[in-house]
Amino acid sequence: MKKISQIGKASLGCGPLIQPLSETARPLRQQIFERVRAAGQMARVQLAKELCISPASVTTITSELIDTGLLEEVQTTREGEGGRGRPAVALRVRPNTRHVVGIKLSDREHTAVLVDFAGNMIAGEAIPRSPGAMGIDGILEAAERLLHRVCAKGGVDREAILALGLGVPGFVDSEAGVVHWSPVLSDRHVGLQAALRDRLGLTVFIDNDANLVTLAELWFGAGRKLSDFAVVTIEHGLGMGFVINHRIFRGSRGMGMELGHTKVQLDGALCRCGQRGCLEAYVADYALVREARTALNLPLGETQPVGVMLESLFDHAKAGNAAARSIFRRAGRYLAVGLSNIVNLFDPALIILSGERMRYDYLYATETLAEMHELMLDTGRDGPRIETHAWGDLLWAHGAAALALHELTEQLLGSTREMAAQ
Amino acid sequence: MKKISQIGKASLGCGPLIQPLSETARPLRQQIFERVRAAGQMARVQLAKELCISPASVTTITSELIDTGLLEEVQTTREGEGGRGRPAVALRVRPNTRHVVGIKLSDREHTAVLVDFAGNMIAGEAIPRSPGAMGIDGILEAAERLLHRVCAKGGVDREAILALGLGVPGFVDSEAGVVHWSPVLSDRHVGLQAALRDRLGLTVFIDNDANLVTLAELWFGAGRKLSDFAVVTIEHGLGMGFVINHRIFRGSRGMGMELGHTKVQLDGALCRCGQRGCLEAYVADYALVREARTALNLPLGETQPVGVMLESLFDHAKAGNAAARSIFRRAGRYLAVGLSNIVNLFDPALIILSGERMRYDYLYATETLAEMHELMLDTGRDGPRIETHAWGDLLWAHGAAALALHELTEQLLGSTREMAAQ
The missing domain is CATH 3.30.420.40 (ATPase, nucleotide binding domain)
Known part of the structure; x- marks a missing residue:
């Protein structure tokens, strides 16, 4: 039995034709724009097929989008049809005017x-x-x-x-x-x-x-192929984003998804936000640096830039310094707790790990993911796909x-x- | 600036009229049915107004819903219009045939x-x-x-x-x-x-x-007035449900919302699910009973029904038994962690606490809610409304x-x- 009760699945499949409605028309315009944007370029007939709407509707709506300068037509050749190369027209986002x-x-x-x-x-x-x-x-x-x-x-x-x-x-x-x-x-x-x-x-x-x-993932990355995914960013802080049905979900009142400030330890480590036990206070770079002083035996008065200290900690861990290793190990274990909590609550198909700190990953990546799987519910299914995306500085x-x-x-x-x- | 990017808000407001579309028609039928069901009864003109659609569309769709036996007409008198009592027709869910x-x-x-x-x-x-x-x-x-x-x-x-x-x-x-x-x-x-x-x-x-x-809340309770809310059930286990835009959200792949099995303590208490550190292992009734043996100094061989043991523990706590009190107190603190994690992730406007165990609440309710607020992000806004719903046995x-x-x-x-x- 196919259920349509879940968000993100409600728009699948073609229903019978009914009367026009204004309210739901806005999402359709957005859907058309989103699909064209995600695909790079797309023919009208393909849009009609994917969205289960009449070619006439596609023509009407795309004409409006062209008139307002959001989309434009582009000449293309039909590939994969015996190479006849008959010219065709596709749509794409109009890049240059804005x-x-x-x-x-x-x-x-x-x-x-x-x-x-x-x-x-x-x-x-x-x-x-x-x-x-x-x-x-x-x-x-x-x-x-x-x-x-x-x-x-x-x-x-x-x-x-x-x-x-x-x-x-x-x-x-x-x-x-x-x-x-x-x-x-x-x-x-x-x-x-x-x-x-x-x-x-x-x-x-x-x-x-x-x-x-x-x-950025929704517009230029994973969102080009997937309608639902989670993003976890690890850098100076720890953040999360969640996409349901091609749209970002910020929580019912717009201030949710603060994974870094979910509590993983009662009366735990002090977080930058002023509270104790936040996940961020165990895995963000400042949390590692805090313990690095102890592991590296640095004098209390000596200050080093965060990046330098992390590099040094990383080098020591690689060289077998047990204290340094235990810092990364603990961060990895708490990260596993945070990731498994996301899986148990949001059940995403894909989690993207992003951020500068991800390059320290290989110190604990395998163990962390194994631990995450151990902390996930046993549903008899595969866990979510985990991808590490290394974006550039910008x-x-x-x-x-x-x-x-x-x-x-x-x-x-x-x-x-x-x-x-x- | 009004943003429409968030789920649950996407369907607010009236957009301009565009072409018919089959795909989004299904949600509209559901919206009409849902509004009538939630309101008990509702006039067509009111439906048109609330959903920003033409009276003609309402007539067409409600006719279909009446033909299929989902809705029926009911005679009513217009109240609040000077008491003229002119008879009018409203719609309601047809109760008797199914x-x-x-x-x-x-x-x-x-x-x-x-x-x-x-x-x-x-x-x-x-x-x-x-x-x-x-x-x-x-x-x-x-x-x-x-x-x-x-x-x-x-x-x-x-x-x-x-x-x-x-x-x-x-x-x-x-x-x-x-x-x-x-x-x-x-x-x-x-x-x-x-x-x-x-x-x-x-x-x-x-x-x-x-x-x-x-x-149950969506059909017969809070859902009659609210489009978005969270439910936390505390009984033999600890569960969570989440409603976004009048619909239940079960996670991207249908198995999410397992709040009871989010981890609040690395290598923590053993849960019924076989894992350690689950929230449920600190707040569910079996978790309390587990420690009750110690607090009540029960012989290891002696077995009592869970209900009897909880009642006894409760009585001892009320009478000032410090060990018994600390059991409820700890459960309350972990519950605060769980609730604040929901707030930090989902940012709901309302959290409904439900379940048999809620009657032990007053032992720690005030402290628990105060603690929850301390663990929530400081956003300068009020926290979510918290309601305790005491449903009957059924x-x-x-x-x-x-x-x-x-x-x-x-x-x-x-x-x-x-x-x-x-």
Whole structure:
């Protein structure tokens, strides 16, 4: 018996034809845009087939999307049909007319990318910075400087930028545009979206690290093939993103998925957020560094950059230092707890591990995954697929750009008719 | 800025009218049925207003639903319009023509209810049993006996039963109809749905406890007012259900939401599932009973029923026995960890606590909720509303009936036209 009660499966299969409805029409426009975007290019007949809708409906809706500049036609040859090469027309996202900028603020550097509407990167930029929290003014200035530099580098006029996506680590209410806590911000509950919009005179969207990576995967990575997956980011913090039915799920009220701050130990290790026992306090880089002082026998007064300390810890572990090894081992075991909790709660088909710290993986990767499987329910099925994605340095900024593209297209798709009438 | 990227919000608001589409038509039929069911009764004009669709569309779709016997018209008077009392027509779920039975198998008793299609209870039945796992034959026999008895009691012919919903504790793959592990079943990976269908000659649906309570809430409780909520059940085990946008979410592959088996302690207490450190191993009744022996200083050989032992432990705690109090206190603290993890991941607006054990709540309720708030992220917002729902003994069976109603209507709503043509 096929059940259709689950989210993510509700839109499978073709039902009988019924009356028109306006409300559900918006998702269809989005579905068409999403499929074309994900596939790179796609013919109308294929869209009709995959979405179980009439060719006439596809023609109507894609005409609107073309009129508003979201899609365009592209000449193609039909491959795989005996090589006749008869010319055909496909649709693709129209890349050139619109641009967005993505900026990621983090502890060690600020990064920015300039992309077109199809997600192609025009230019990228990185500015190193000294670690620590900044005031709102410092944040605004850094964002403005990066915006100017990346536009100049890409040869794109600032006026041609449609929107800015900005990512910060920490607790971000994306809908309200408020950063409740971030290691890069010295204040709590900051209305960063509005402040940035006023400063730059641009449409601004903000979100946290993990959602950025998830959006980057949704737009440019795994989302091109899969409708449902989880992303776990391990870096200076530990984050999670979750995609159900081609859309990011942020929790019922928009502030969920804080895997790094789920508790794995009552009265456990102290976390940056001020609470105890958070998963992040066992697996994030600052957690490792904290114990590295002990393992490496460093004098209390001596300070080293986080990266240097981690490299040193890593070298010692490889060389057989038992204390150093036990630090990675413990982090790996707690990571296994966190991953198994995700599996037991969300039952994803794929978990993507992402982030700079993943390169220390091989020290404990096999054991960690084995431990995760031991902590998962025995359902007689295979566990989720685990992939480690090594994105480049500009991953986060790319994610911020995906945020801007995502929000912008949601807005555009929600008001196609109004736009077409202009 | 209003974001529409989140699940559960995607269907809010009225978009512009576009072409008909078959795929999304199915959800609309379901939406109409769901609203009428939730409201008890509702006028067509109100449906059109709430769903942002044309009155003509409502008329077409509701006609189909009436033709297939899912809805019926009911005479009503318009209230609140100056008391003119002009007669009007509303729609309601047609209760009488179809019946389903819900059965819950558990450790201490088996229960059953017979309900009509509007969810009204016709008859209920409970059979006590001695605890312990049973073979598949024992399960099938118990279910058959209960089905006969509840039908006889309700004066409904067995042939008039359209489907049976069956709930068992443990890991249930509802879609595949397989029970992977259950304390009431001596075998693992049992195809219970097919076995029961063959034995009874009835359409059968199976699911686990927590999803049953969630479906009961969705059909007969909180779901009448709210589109999104979480349910946590505490009884012989610890379970969770999650409703997003009026629908139950079981995880991407249908086996998620196993809160009781998320790990809250590395190498922690032994759980019934065979693993260590599961939340359930700290808060379920068997976990309390395990330590009760020590606290109450019971001889190792002496066995008492779980209920008796818990009552005794409870009395001792009330009387000031420090060891007994510490058992409840620890359970409460771990429960706080579990609840805060739900909040940090799912960010629900409401968490419903349900289950027999909730009556021990007042021993630690205030402290537990205070602790939960301390473990939640500081987002500057209120936490979720917490409600304790005290359902009667037949809650679980009612949930099993809701499962049957839910699955059956999903099937009926998915094939309305075909049915109408018969």
